[in-house]
Amino acid sequence: MYSILPYLALNYLLLNLPGAAGQRCSKIRNLLDDSSITVTRRNNDICILTGDSCCNKEVENKLLEKTKTILKNRVFLVLNQFYQKLDSDKNVKNAMLTTLIKSSTLSQARRLEMNEKFSTYRAGTNTLSSEDLEEMKTAAARGALTLSLGVPISDECQSLLYFDMETLKDSQMKYLGSILVMLRGYEIMSELITAAQSQDLTEQCYIGAVRGGFTERMSRQLKFGGCNLCLDTTSFSHPCAKLCRNILSGCLKGHIKIREYLQHLALNQIKLNSIVQEYSAKVIQDTKNLKAEVKSKLRIDPDFYKTCSSLQRGTEPDEEPSYTFDLGYDEDDARDTLDSDWLCKYVFSGVSEVNCWNKSQVGEYRLNIYEFTNEGQRQNPEVPGEGPNINIDDIIDSYEDYKVKVEELAEGRVSLKGSSSHSSLPSFLLLTLSLAGYVIVT
Numbered sequence: 001m002y003s004i005l006p007y008l009a010l011n012y013l014l015l016n017l018p019g020a021a022g023q024r025c026s027k028i029r030n031l032l033d034d035s036s037i038t039v040t041r042r043n044n045d046i047c048i049l050t051g052d053s054c055c056n057k058e059v060e061n062k063l064l065e066k067t068k069t070i071l072k073n074r075v076f077l078v079l080n081q082f083y084q085k086l087d088s089d090k091n092v093k094n095a096m097l098t099t100l101i102k103s104s105t106l107s108q109a110r111r112l113e114m115n116e117k118f119s120t121y122r123a124g125t126n127t128l129s130s131e132d133l134e135e136m137k138t139a140a141a142r143g144a145l146t147l148s149l150g151v152p153i154s155d156e157c158q159s160l161l162y163f164d165m166e167t168l169k170d171s172q173m174k175y176l177g178s179i180l181v182m183l184r185g186y187e188i189m190s191e192l193i194t195a196a197q198s199q200d201l202t203e204q205c206y207i208g209a210v211r212g213g214f215t216e217r218m219s220r221q222l223k224f225g226g227c228n229l230c231l232d233t234t235s236f237s238h239p240c241a242k243l244c245r246n247i248l249s250g251c252l253k254g255h256i257k258i259r260e261y262l263q264h265l266a267l268n269q270i271k272l273n274s275i276v277q278e279y280s281a282k283v284i285q286d287t288k289n290l291k292a293e294v295k296s297k298l299r300i301d302p303d304f305y306k307t308c309s310s311l312q313r314g315t316e317p318d319e320e321p322s323y324t325f326d327l328g329y330d331e332d333d334a335r336d337t338l339d340s341d342w343l344c345k346y347v348f349s350g351v352s353e354v355n356c357w358n359k360s361q362v363g364e365y366r367l368n369i370y371e372f373t374n375e376g377q378r379q380n381p382e383v384p385g386e387g388p389n390i391n392i393d394d395i396i397d398s399y400e401d402y403k404v405k406v407e408e409l410a411e412g413r414v415s416l417k418g419s420s421s422h423s424s425l426p427s428f429l430l431l432t433l434s435l436a437g438y439v440i441v442t
Contacts, residue, residue: 025054028229047227048360055230063210079337085329090186104139122183130418140172141165144287151314168286175279177416181405182272189265196258199388205251208382211359212239212247214348228357240356240365248340250383259338266334268406275409277325
C-alpha cells in the first residue's frame with residue numbers, strides 16, 4: 001500500500017513555488033509587504049478556517065496590528081465629516097454674533113470685554129451680569145437704529161425714544177440669546193465627538209474586523225487585512241453586509257449613548273436655527289418700524305424735532321446684512337455618524353448578501369443582525385464583551401441645561417439671564433433709573 005505523505009509534501013512545495021501556483025498568497029504578501037509568506041498548515045488563532053492557508057499565527061498578528069493602525073480612522077470617518085458640517089454653520093453663527101457686537105454702540109473696550117464673556121458663555125460658564133445684558137441690548141438696539149438712519153443717535157434722543165425702543169431691545173436680546181445658545185450647542189456636540197474618539201476600540205473589535213476582511217468602498221482597494229486574504233479563492237470577495245453590520249455595531253457598542261445625544265442635539269440645533277432666523281427677521285422689521293416712528297415724531301412732535309432734528313439728515317444704507325440659514329446637516333446625518341448600516345455602505349464594501357465573505361468562507365451570513373442598543377449588543381456574536389467605557393455624564397448635564405434654554409426661546413421667552421454669582425441691580429431699580437432719566441430730559 002502506497003503512503004500519501006510524499007504526495008502531500010510535494011503538493012505543499014508546489015503551492016509555494018514562484019509562478020501561477022505560487023501566487024496563492026500574493027494578496028497578503030503585497031498587503032504586508034512580506035514575500036516570505038507561504039501556505040501553512042492550519043494553526044490559526046484568529047481566522048476561522050478549516051484548511052491550510054496563507055495565514056499562520058504570525059501572519060494573523062501582523063494583520064491585527066495593521067488593522068489597529070487603520071480601522072479607528074475609518075470607523076469615525078463619517079463622524080468627522082459630520083463635524084465639518086457643524087463647523088461650517090458655527091462659523092456663520094459666529095459671524096452673526098460678531099456683527100451684532102460691532103454694530104452696537106458699545107465702546108471698543110466694552111466690545112472686547114463682552115466678546116470675552118460671550119466666549120465664556122459658549123464654553124459653558126455664564127459670567128454675564130444683569131447690567132451687562134441691559135447695556136448690551138440697549139447698545140444693540142441703538143446701533144441698529146443708528147445704522148438704519150445713517151446718523152448717530154445722541155443720549156438725549158435715546159432717552160426720548162426709551163419706550164419706543166423697548167420692542168427692538170427685546171428682539172435684540174432674544175436674537176443674541178438664540179445665537180449664543182446655538183453656539184453653546186455646537187460646543188456640546190464638539191465635546192461629544194471628541195469623547196467618541198477619546199478611547200481606543202477594543203481588542204475583540206479588531207479581531208472581528210480581521211475576520212470580517214473589510215475593504216475600502218470607493219477604490220475597492222484593501223485598506224487593512226482580513227482572513228478573506230488567507231485563501232486565494234476568496235481574496236476578491238467583499239464581506240457580507242450583515243457580517244459587516246454586526247462587527248461595526250460591536251466595535252461601536254460603547255458609543256450608543258453618544259449617538260443618541262448627537263441626534264438630540266441635531267434636532268434642537270435645527271429648531272434653534274429656525275428661531276435665530278425668526279429673531280433675525282424680527283430685529284430687521286422692528287428696526288424699520290422704529291425708524292418709521294422716529295420720522296413720524298420728527299414731523300408731528302415739536303419737542304422731539306427740536307432735540308433730534310439731526311436724525312433726518314442721515315444717509316440710509318442701501319441694503320441690510322444678510323445670512324444664509326440653510327444648514328448643511330439634518331437628523332439623519334447625526335444618526336448616520338455611528339450607524340453600522342451606513343458605514344458598511346459608505347465606507348466599507350459590505351454590500352452583498354450572498355457570494356460574500358462570511359468570516360470563514362465565501363457564501364452567506366446566516367446570523368441575525370443585532371440592534372444598536374445595550375441589550376442588542378450584549379448578544380452580538382462577532383464582538384463579544386463590553387465596549388470602551390466613555391463617560392459623558394458631564395456632557396449630558398450640559399445638554400439638559402442647554403435644552404431648557406432652547407425651550408424658553410421656542411416659547412418666546414428670553415433665555416439669556418445674568419449670572420446669579422454676579423451682583424446686579426434689581427430690575428425694578430433699573431427701570432426706575434431709566435424713567436428718572438426720561439423725566440429729567442423731557
